[in-house]
Amino acid sequence: MALKRRQQGILTGMPFMANLASRTFVDDLGRKLYLAKPPIRVVSLAPSMTEILYSLGLDEEIVGVTDYCDYPPQARAKPKVGYSNPNLESIVALRPDLVLAPSTFLRADVLAKLEQLKIPTFILEAKAIEEIPSHVQTIGRMMDRAPAGDRVATEMRRQIAAIRTKVGERPRLRVLYVLNSQPLITVGPGSFIHQMIELAGGVNVAGRALVPYPRLSLEEVLREDPEVLIFPVGGAESVPESEQQQWRRWTTLSAVKHQRFHQIAADLLNRPGPRIAQGLEALARIIHPEAFDQRSGP
Amino acid sequence: MGLMARQTQSEGGRAVVTEPVVAAGESAEPPRAAPVGSSRLSPLRWLLTLSALAAAAVLVLLICLQFGAERIGLAEEIRIVSLAVRDGQAGLDSTGATGVILMQVRLPRVLLAFMVGGCLAAVGVGLQALLRNPLADPYVLGISSGAALGAGLAILFGLTGTALAFSALPLCAMAGGLLSVLVVYRIATAYGYLPIHTLLLAGVILNAIFSALVMFVTSIMEPNRSFGMMSWLMGTLTAPDYPAMLVLAGYLLAGLLVLFRQAASLNLLTLGEESARALGVEVEAVKKTVFFTSALLTGAVVSVSGMIGFVGMVIPHAMRLLTGADHRLLLPASALMGGLYLMAADTIARTLLAPTEIPVGVVTALAGGPFFIYLLTSRKGRLA
Numbered sequence: 094m095a096l097k098r099r100q101q102g103i104l105t106g107m108p109f110m111a112n113l114a115s116r117t118f119v120d121d122l123g124r125k126l127y128l129a130k131p132p133i134r135v136v137s138l139a140p141s142m143t144e145i146l147y148s149l150g151l152d153e154e155i156v157g158v159t160d161y162c163d164y165p166p167q168a169r170a171k172p173k174v175g176y177s178n179p180n181l182e183s184i185v186a187l188r189p190d191l192v193l194a195p196s197t198f199l200r201a202d203v204l205a206k207l208e209q210l211k212i213p214t215f216i217l218e219a220k221a222i223e224e225i226p227s228h229v230q231t232i233g234r235m236m237d238r239a240p241a242g243d244r245v246a247t248e249m250r251r252q253i254a255a256i257r258t259k260v261g262e263r264p265r266l267r268v269l270y271v272l273n274s275q276p277l278i279t280v281g282p283g284s285f286i287h288q289m290i291e292l293a294g295g296v297n298v299a300g301r302a303l304v305p306y307p308r309l310s311l312e313e314v315l316r317e318d319p320e321v322l323i324f325p326v327g328g329a330e331s332v333p334e335s336e337q338q339q340w341r342r343w344t345t346l347s348a349v350k351h352q353r354f355h356q357i358a359a360d361l362l363n364r365p366g367p368r369i370a371q372g373l374e375a376l377a378r379i380i381h382p383e384a385f386d387q388r389s390g391p
Numbered sequence: 392m393g394l395m396a397r398q399t400q401s402e403g404g405r406a407v408v409t410e411p412v413v414a415a416g417e418s419a420e421p422p423r424a425a426p427v428g429s430s431r432l433s434p435l436r437w438l439l440t441l442s443a444l445a446a447a448a449v450l451v452l453l454i455c456l457q458f459g460a461e462r463i464g465l466a467e468e469i470r471i472v473s474l475a476v477r478d479g480q481a482g483l484d485s486t487g488a489t490g491v492i493l494m495q496v497r498l499p500r501v502l503l504a505f506m507v508g509g510c511l512a513a514v515g516v517g518l519q520a521l522l523r524n525p526l527a528d529p530y531v532l533g534i535s536s537g538a539a540l541g542a543g544l545a546i547l548f549g550l551t552g553t554a555l556a557f558s559a560l561p562l563c564a565m566a567g568g569l570l571s572v573l574v575v576y577r578i579a580t581a582y583g584y585l586p587i588h589t590l591l592l593a594g595v596i597l598n599a600i601f602s603a604l605v606m607f608v609t610s611i612m613e614p615n616r617s618f619g620m621m622s623w624l625m626g627t628l629t630a631p632d633y634p635a636m637l638v639l640a641g642y643l644l645a646g647l648l649v650l651f652r653q654a655a656s657l658n659l660l661t662l663g664e665e666s667a668r669a670l671g672v673e674v675e676a677v678k679k680t681v682f683f684t685s686a687l688l689t690g691a692v693v694s695v696s697g698m699i700g701f702v703g704m705v706i707p708h709a710m711r712l713l714t715g716a717d718h719r720l721l722l723p724a725s726a727l728m729g730g731l732y733l734m735a736a737d738t739i740a741r742t743l744l745a746p747t748e749i750p751v752g753v754v755t756a757l758a759g760g761p762f763f764i765y766l767l768t769s770r771k772g773r774l775a
Contacts, residue, residue, distance in 0.1 A: 273619035276627040276748070302747050308622055311496045312460035313746035315488050342632065345491045 118235055121218040122196065128213065131237035132191035136174060136184055139195040141366035142217065143168050145229050146193075148245050148367040149238040157187040164360065164368075181206055191215060193232070219365035222288060222373065226250050229367060245367055252370035253292075256377050259384045260294030266380050268295035269319035269348070272306065274336045277314070281307045286362050289369075293376035294384075295321065320347040321380055325359030355379040432717045440714055444727040448505065451731050455501045455738040456493065460745055463493055499630035504737040504751075505730035507628065507696045510643050512710075512729025514685045515703030516722050517650050520657040521681050522591050528703030529689040532591070533571050533598030535700075537686075538693035539624060540601050541567025543608040546620055561639075561694035568690030571597055572682055587664075626699040626752025628737055639691060646688040647726060653681055654718035661716065701755045702729050705763050712766070732759075 117127045136157035137143040143162040146155050159176040162168040174183045196218035207214045219225050226246035233242015268290050272278045280286040281302030290297045298317035299309050324337050361372030378385050471490045474482035483490045518527040529535050541563035578593040609617050656677045659667040664674050706729040714724045740751040
């Protein structure tokens with residue numbers, strides 16, 4: 094993926110069709126959506142989508158966001174429609190001509206209702222970090238902001254590729270990502286953060302778990318002996334300091350022996366939006382600080 | 392175990408008097424062949440039964456200690472324990488991760504399972520006798536959900552302090568359990584005494600209210616907190632370190648002893664309140680004691696284990712079939728059996744999908760449910 098500096102524009106999703114600019118879009122559930130003209134009233138049902146919309150230079154067009162949309166700061170001022178259980182009436186009252194929704198939190202009945210009400214709903218689900226720049230481009234084309242979308246996506250791809258090059262050849266460290274200490278809940282295969290850890294040059298100690306957010310047994314942790322402990326902080330997900338200190342009990346752990354306790358801004362990691370490359374870099378700096386020059390990170 | 396079952400069949404004294412809830416007040420049942428006061432229970436049988444159960448518990452403990460993320464054989468187990476006992480921390484360090492896993496993760500957890508299961512079962516026995524209702528247990532009566540609400544609020548506001556050797560979470564849980572019992576008590580004593588059915592109904596309604604509040608608190612938590620909370624609500628044993636375990640064990644033991652001392656009075660209470668009063672039982676005092684002790688025990692237990700249903704309801708019934716209905720034997724025997732049951736259930740919860748853990752509350756219900764239905768349908772176990 095190492096991209097040379099070429100002209101931007103070649104990197105659009107479908108370069109040979111760029112001048113045709115089809116107005117039909119296919120979302121991640123394979124649903125086709127035809128938009129005769131760019132939407133002017135958009136409701137976003139995920140913080141990541143709100144960030145994508147703002148990264149394209151939109152603001153007026155965003156008429157509704159979730160309770161957790163706090164970035165960029167002006168998103169806080171937008172009307173709220175709930176989050177995991179969005180309020181259908183407030184969505185309808187905003188008269189959107191497009192609803193952007195993640196697949197994870199959209200309940201089937203809400204989706205069915207939106208379809209019934211003829212409110213165009215576009216569902217995005219990033220299964221891999223590489224898909225996020227494409228999402229930005231898709232939304233850019235939808236909103237008639239294709240050049241901005243391409244620009245943002247290109248920059249993201251460049252950053253991701255740079256990080257991969259930096260940590261690619263280094264020995265991988267065993268990492269435990271602590272979502273919750275008691276009971277211990279972490280990220281497993283199938284979760285977005287698991288993939289980020291692997292990309293940033295780490296090995297997730299919960300790699301053998303069967304579910305995306307497993308309750309991991311402490312015995313397994315001691316057996317796998319993580320070299321780095323990572324605690325999400327800030328925003329909606331935070332592991333308090335006192336809870337982090339509890340981990341010092343386990344003196345046999347490499348991470349405790351070498352004082353490798355790290356905090357990371359949770360929002361950078363679990364929002365599949367334009368800041369994901371920053372999140373990946375933050376993670377890579379934690380796992381492989383030696384790979385980066387000593388400038389302060391993101 | 393078969394031996395004990397045979398032993399007790401010859402005893403015959405069985406089937407505690409349990410009336411289904413009827414709308415009427417105190418129906419004075421004719422005294423049945425329920426054990427009374429001091430007869431029928433030879434000290435030898437008491438000792439033999441409890442010794443057999445204690446031996447079984449030790450055996451189950453040794454088996455449970457072998458299973459987990461990694462299998463640790465019996466010989467290895469003994470070697471590590473003897474090293475740890477002989478050389479303390481230094482001896483433990485020499486055994487590497489295996490030693491730490493066994494002595495500092497697995498052993499505390501198995502011991503905690505024993506304590507929690509034992510308390511839930513004993514409290515279940517006490518409440519069932521008190522309310523003369525086979526459905527009574529701390530879970531049904533809203534004591535567990537009151538405690539869960541206390542704990543949930545502690546998690547929500549991120550309370551982390553310590554007082555009286557307990558950290559904020561168990562204290563809040565105990566406060567919640569007590570609050571729930573106080574409210575039930577106040578409702579029920581509106582007439583100056585405690586009508587059983589009012590007590591039961593008040594408990595059930597309160598359980599519904601507290602459960603709803605717990606749901607509400609969970610719904611307004613941050614996503615990953617609510618994740619932990621949900622998981623905890625389904626039952627999760629979180630073993631504290633040994634000093635805290637010791638405090639907890641002392642506390643629970645004291646509570647259990649208070650319950651055990653009420654055994655003779657509970658025997659008489661099963662005859663009906665009027666009869667018990669006539670025989671010199673201070674009925675209101677006994678009710679108060681059993682009720683508040685149950686609340687304090689449940690609060691402490693819930694704070695380290697979340698909501699584990701079923702143990703408090705099923706174990707007392709099973710043990711009644713095994714040991715008869717005399718509470719002097721039934722209470723300690725149920726405590727041992729409850730501990731044994733939860734140790735086994737938690738081991739299954741830890742190992743079935745390893746390295747992922749499943750909530751132990753799921754296991755207790757799935758393992759106990761069918762057995763309970765079998766008890767209900769078998770001729771031997773006419774429970775109610």
